[in-house]
Amino acid sequence: MFFALRDLRTARWRFALITGVVLMLSVLVAGLLGLTAGLSNQSVSALKSLGSTGSSFVLPADDSGPVDLDRAALTDEQVAEVAAADGSAVPVGIARINLDDGTETGVSAVAFGLGGPVGEVSPPADGQVLTSEGVADEVGPGLSRLGIGGAELAVAGDAGDLWHSHTPVVVTDLDTWHTIAPRGGAATAMAVGDDSAADAVATDGSGLAAVDGDGLLEALPSHKAENMSLNTMTYMLLAVTALVVGAFFAVWGMQRRRDVAILKALGASTRAVVRDSVGQAAIVLAVGVGGGVAISALFGLAVGGAVPFVVSAGTTLVPAVLLAVLGLAGAAVSLRPVVTADPNSALGADR
Numbered sequence: 001m002f003f004a005l006r007d008l009r010t011a012r013w014r015f016a017l018i019t020g021v022v023l024m025l026s027v028l029v030a031g032l033l034g035l036t037a038g039l040s041n042q043s044v045s046a047l048k049s050l051g052s053t054g055s056s057f058v059l060p061a062d063d064s065g066p067v068d069l070d071r072a073a074l075t076d077e078q079v080a081e082v083a084a085a086d087g088s089a090v091p092v093g094i095a096r097i098n099l100d101d102g103t104e105t106g107v108s109a110v111a112f113g114l115g116g117p118v119g120e121v122s123p124p125a126d127g128q129v130l131t132s133e134g135v136a137d138e139v140g141p142g143l144s145r146l147g148i149g150g151a152e153l154a155v156a157g158d159a160g161d162l163w164h165s166h167t168p169v170v171v172t173d174l175d176t177w178h179t180i181a182p183r184g185g186a187a188t189a190m191a192v193g194d195d196s197a198a199d200a201v202a203t204d205g206s207g208l209a210a211v212d213g214d215g216l217l218e219a220l221p222s223h224k225a226e227n228m229s230l231n232t233m234t235y236m237l238l239a240v241t242a243l244v245v246g247a248f249f250a251v252w253g254m255q256r257r258r259d260v261a262i263l264k265a266l267g268a269s270t271r272a273v274v275r276d277s278v279g280q281a282a283i284v285l286a287v288g289v290g291g292g293v294a295i296s297a298l299f300g301l302a303v304g305g306a307v308p309f310v311v312s313a314g315t316t317l318v319p320a321v322l323l324a325v326l327g328l329a330g331a332a333v334s335l336r337p338v339v340t341a342d343p344n345s346a347l348g349a350d351r
Contacts, residue, residue: 043220046169048217051216052120055192056194057213060074099147114174131155
């Protein structure tokens with residue numbers, strides 16, 4: 001590594017430039033992953049809580065498959081059919097409703113009406129409501145009563161950090177949900193603990209479809225489209241990182257080809273020279289990627305709840321490892337000038 005470290009000191013500004021580029025790309029990748037996770041949390045955290053215990057769900061279906069949650073509505077007959085197949089099935093109602101908070105704009109909310117506990121979500125007593133943290137942030141803490149859908153409901157407690165389609169969630173019992181969301185049908189879905197019972201009722205032509213927890217998330221089209229767009233940008237940035245690092249070291253390898261030839265003429269093996277070059281790339285990537293991910297994490301912690309941003313191993317360690325691996329791969333692909341450097345050229349054999 002002597003030659004690699006000497007090279008870094010001699011051409012410090014050139015390496016500082018590529019390190020800065022890697023740092024900025026790392027900030028973009030880690031920041032985009034943190035933002036994607038934050039937006040996902042504000043889109044489907046309530047649905048994830050419903051499916052956290054592995055329950056299956058029965059949704060209304062058409063010719064193309066399960067109906068999306070924004071327009072899904074089970075009839076009384078369909079609810080009865082599922083309940084007959086599985087006596088432990090729980091009807092779940094999901095509807096967008098405006099809170100009667102007295103403001104000009106109103107606060108958009110989603111009411112989850114549950115016949116019983118589903119996953120990590122449990123309904124309060126009849127005529128009461130649980131408010132998520134987002135509702136408390138919008139209308140203020142310490143609420144004792146909440147106007148919603150024309151009804152005045154007693155606030156029984158906190159529902160946690162639950163969101164659905166970027167709107168805060170209120171949880172109530174199913175009968176109250178029918179009152180405040182009369183156009184939602186008998187239920188939006190049925191949570192079924194027995195997969196065989198769900199498959200038995202969701203047959204061809206039944207107008208029903210059985211899905212697992214992931215399928216419930218896919219029944220929300222906005223979440224799928226949003227995640228696909230953000231993930232595509234992340235993949236493109238990862239590819240750009242590999243290309244940028246590879247291109248830099250390819251040009252750098254051609255420029256120092258004569259120096260490498262001299263090293264080989266002095267007895268350095270090709271393996272040692274390659275290890276030296278890869279070590280250079282590793283140092284650049286360690287500084288650039290480490291700094292970029294750290295900046296992104298600090299930003300996420302600083303903005304707090306003002307921006308939907310998640311700081312976790314998946315948004316820090318995972319992008320750091322991906323960027324390091326792809327950067328080293330790009331550097332390794334660009335080693336041809338180093339590997340093919342001819343020691344005879346350093347001794348004047350080509351003159």
